[in-house]
Amino acid sequence: MKLPSFFADAAERGRAIDEQIAKAKKRYSWWFSHPLDWQQPVRTLHITGWCLNKNGKEIRDIRARIGRHTFPGNYGIRRKDVVASLGITNAGRVGFAIAVPLPSGKSQIIMEVQETDGVWRAIAINNVFGASERDSEAPIDPKYFVPNPGANPRIEFWIDQPSVWSRKVRHLRVSGWCLAVSGAEVTEVRARVRHKVFPARFGTVRPDIGLLFDNMPGALRSGFSLAAIIPPGRSQFIIEGRSGNGPWETFFIHPVCGPIFKEQFDETQEMVGDYPFWIQRYDRLRRDDVRRIRKQITQFRESPLISVLLPVYNSNLKWLRRTIESVQNQLYPRWQLCIVDDASTSRNVWQLLQKYARRDLRIKIMRRAQNGHISAASNDSLSMAEGEFVALLDHDDVLAPTALYFVALALNENRELQLLYSDEDKLDTKNRRSDPYFKSDWNPELLLAQNFVSHLGVYRTDLVRRVGGFRVGFEGSQDHDLTLRCIEQIQPEQIKHLPHVLYHWRITDGSTASHVTAKPYAQKAARSAVQEHLDRTGIKVTVVPHYGAYLRAKYALPAERPLVSIIVPTRDRASFLQKCLESIFEKTDYRNYELIVLDNESRETETVELLKALEKRERVRVERIDGPFNYSRLNNRGVELARGSFIALLNNDVEVLDHDWLSELVSRALRPEIGLVGARLWYPNGPIQHGGVILGAGGIAGHAHVGIRHEPGYFAR
Numbered sequence: 001m002k003l004p005s006f007f008a009d010a011a012e013r014g015r016a017i018d019e020q021i022a023k024a025k026k027r028y029s030w031w032f033s034h035p036l037d038w039q040q041p042v043r044t045l046h047i048t049g050w051c052l053n054k055n056g057k058e059i060r061d062i063r064a065r066i067g068r069h070t071f072p073g074n075y076g077i078r079r080k081d082v083v084a085s086l087g088i089t090n091a092g093r094v095g096f097a098i099a100v101p102l103p104s105g106k107s108q109i110i111m112e113v114q115e116t117d118g119v120w121r122a123i124a125i126n127n128v129f130g131a132s133e134r135d136s137e138a139p140i141d142p143k144y145f146v147p148n149p150g151a152n153p154r155i156e157f158w159i160d161q162p163s164v165w166s167r168k169v170r171h172l173r174v175s176g177w178c179l180a181v182s183g184a185e186v187t188e189v190r191a192r193v194r195h196k197v198f199p200a201r202f203g204t205v206r207p208d209i210g211l212l213f214d215n216m217p218g219a220l221r222s223g224f225s226l227a228a229i230i231p232p233g234r235s236q237f238i239i240e241g242r243s244g245n246g247p248w249e250t251f252f253i254h255p256v257c258g259p260i261f262k263e264q265f266d267e268t269q270e271m272v273g274d275y276p277f278w279i280q281r282y283d284r285l286r287r288d289d290v291r292r293i294r295k296q297i298t299q300f301r302e303s304p305l306i307s308v309l310l311p312v313y314n315s316n317l318k319w320l321r322r323t324i325e326s327v328q329n330q331l332y333p334r335w336q337l338c339i340v341d342d343a344s345t346s347r348n349v350w351q352l353l354q355k356y357a358r359r360d361l362r363i364k365i366m367r368r369a370q371n372g373h374i375s376a377a378s379n380d381s382l383s384m385a386e387g388e389f390v391a392l393l394d395h396d397d398v399l400a401p402t403a404l405y406f407v408a409l410a411l412n413e414n415r416e417l418q419l420l421y422s423d424e425d426k427l428d429t430k431n432r433r434s435d436p437y438f439k440s441d442w443n444p445e446l447l448l449a450q451n452f453v454s455h456l457g458v459y460r461t462d463l464v465r466r467v468g469g470f471r472v473g474f475e476g477s478q479d480h481d482l483t484l485r486c487i488e489q490i491q492p493e494q495i496k497h498l499p500h501v502l503y504h505w506r507i508t509d510g511s512t513a514s515h516v517t518a519k520p521y522a523q524k525a526a527r528s529a530v531q532e533h534l535d536r537t538g539i540k541v542t543v544v545p546h547y548g549a550y551l552r553a554k555y556a557l558p559a560e561r562p563l564v565s566i567i568v569p570t571r572d573r574a575s576f577l578q579k580c581l582e583s584i585f586e587k588t589d590y591r592n593y594e595l596i597v598l599d600n601e602s603r604e605t606e607t608v609e610l611l612k613a614l615e616k617r618e619r620v621r622v623e624r625i626d627g628p629f630n631y632s633r634l635n636n637r638g639v640e641l642a643r644g645s646f647i648a649l650l651n652n653d654v655e656v657l658d659h660d661w662l663s664e665l666v667s668r669a670l671r672p673e674i675g676l677v678g679a680r681l682w683y684p685n686g687p688i689q690h691g692g693v694i695l696g697a698g699g700i701a702g703h704a705h706v707g708i709r710h711e712p713g714y715f716a717r
């Protein structure tokens with residue numbers, strides 16, 4: 001019986017592959033180190049091994065293929081075991097590694113190699129099984145993330161993401177690791193596509209690579225990530241690294257293809273960086289979402305009226321239209337827009353407002369006889385408000401369609417709320433979103449440094465009126481001043497953070513959105529507002545300028561300084577310990593401290609002599625502790641010996657940089673609501689080693705902001 005053409009073609013392809021593999025056995029030697037079981041269901045199949053041409057011909061590349069989909073691999077990995085076992089001198093770089101995302105169910109995977117003639121030849125075929133999303137993925141041993149020499153044998157690397165390079169994408173996010181196996185350490189990484197350069201964030205902690213390379217310098221912090229925009233058509237994607245100010249060295253090259261036509265998502269959301277990927281995944285409002293939200297709104301027990309306060313003055317009509325229409329486009333319909341024209345010199349502004357007010361009765365407008373600036377205009381807008389809550393909006397900014405819905409939802413869940421605030425981002429003149437500010441939950445300490453409530457801020461109307469509304473004289477920081485006065489009247493549990501980007505702050509020339517220092521008078525007003533708040537609440541704090549337009553609160557120390565016990569565990573490494581202790585002696589302006597050095601069986605002569613000398617110093621005690629090194633045990637013993645009211649735990653490889661380090665720590669630890677204070681730590685060559693601890697990062701917990709250079713942290717936090 002004759003087979004249908006489809007089945008006949010498939011059978012013919014199968015016979016052709018079998019013939020190729022039969023020929024490959026004569027042409028090549030190969031071995032798969034992983035997986036040991038090809039039949040085990042996994043979502044991503046990690047394949048490693050080695051392959052070489054028996055006649056010594058060069059193999060240029062390797063790939064895996066499932067049907068018509070190909071998955072490029074990395075070929076050229078050092079395999080010293082192959083050299084030793086086969087005795088072939090050119091076998092040093094015959095290893096390979098491929099990560100293949102498997103479709104659910106059964107598939108057939110074909111391994112192919114390519115020589116310098118450009119022909120792909122099949123060497124093996126196996127049946128594999130793709131696990132479903134519900135199945136747990138087995139952890140991958142670090143040894144499978146093997147190094148690849150790429151275009152530069154000095155730099156080993158691995159690309160974790162993307163696992164598939166064949167897709168046409170405009171925004172490409174790449175992550176992996178790289179380190180120099182000879183010469184100076186890699187300190188910077190970047191990508192190039194045609195004439196565009198995309199810097200990477202380099203220095204991410206990679207414990208797996210530190211283990212794999214036996215703590216080779218640079219291995220532990222060898223991770224990198226970057227985001228690039230791929231131009232239409234085919235291009236070469238090049239990743240380079242360099243040491244210090246040295247030349248850029250290419251270590252990875254791969255063809256990429258950007259879409260010629262527009263992608264399916266809205267190009268007005270286009271941005272550079274990681275943020276567009278976040279928007280696509282978490283901040284897309286789909287038709288089903290809109291239907292569900294509107295249905296939920298009809299089921300609200302309470303539908304509070306929200307008055308949006310909008311003072312305007314000589315506004316750009318294009319942006320003003322966008323602002324007004326963003327309120328009209330709210331999914332939550334119970335709103336009132338209170339617009340005050342602060343005596344604009346352009347008649348067009350008032351005419352535009354009249355036009356909108358005639359069309360929508362929810363829009364209330366007022367025109368001031370003379371210009372009174374933002375605080376006076378905001379108070380007039382407040383006088384028009386009929387809602388239980390007021391929301392603050394600037395005349396060129398935009399609300400997300402879900403903004404007032406999330407406010408109303410939170411109020412239905414907790415009617416005791418007095419103040420609500422959301423996350424925000426920036427919007428340029430081409431409607432591209434950037435600079436998201438993902439805020440913390442309520443943090444009164446942070447409010448002293450910056451107005452993180454900012455946009456979108458929503459206040460109970462009677463609360464705003466009770467504290468006197470907006471104060472004239474605080475223009476530029478009138479919202480910050482209002483928030484500080486409001487929180488003096490309410491409890492922390494009456495404040496709610498809405499963890500959604502609900503406000504888009506327009507970036508225009510001269511706006512605060514373009515740069516926080518664009519309005520110097522606003523910085524002065526913010527400092528006055530914070531200082532007056534502290535004076536009213538009886539807290540002894542001095543407010544000083546900090547990074548950019550941000551502030552810093554310096555808490556006063558009592559006249560009688562409490563004793564601090566500084567505990568330093570150590571074992572040998574005299575040079576580390578000496579530098580640490582000398583920096584404490586020379587750079588500590590807080591004088592009421594004792595130093596407890598816990599020596600755990602130091603044997604090096606230099607260290608023993610240093611410890612003997614330390615015992616003669618005032619305020620220093622050396623305690624010798626025998627047994628295996630155990631950091632917790634040593635510190636516990638130090639605490640038992642401590643006489644101070646406060647304990648400072650210090651590693652022996654830390655060097656003090658600022659004279660007021662201990663004064664700052666103690667001044668904050670003295671506050672009754674604080675039990676633990678930490679510091680930002682730097683590596684000697686500049687990047688941050690430790691900027692706090694984040695639960696869940698790297699397992700149980702991990703260090704925050706690692707590898708960032710010369711930065712004040714996320715929004716100077």
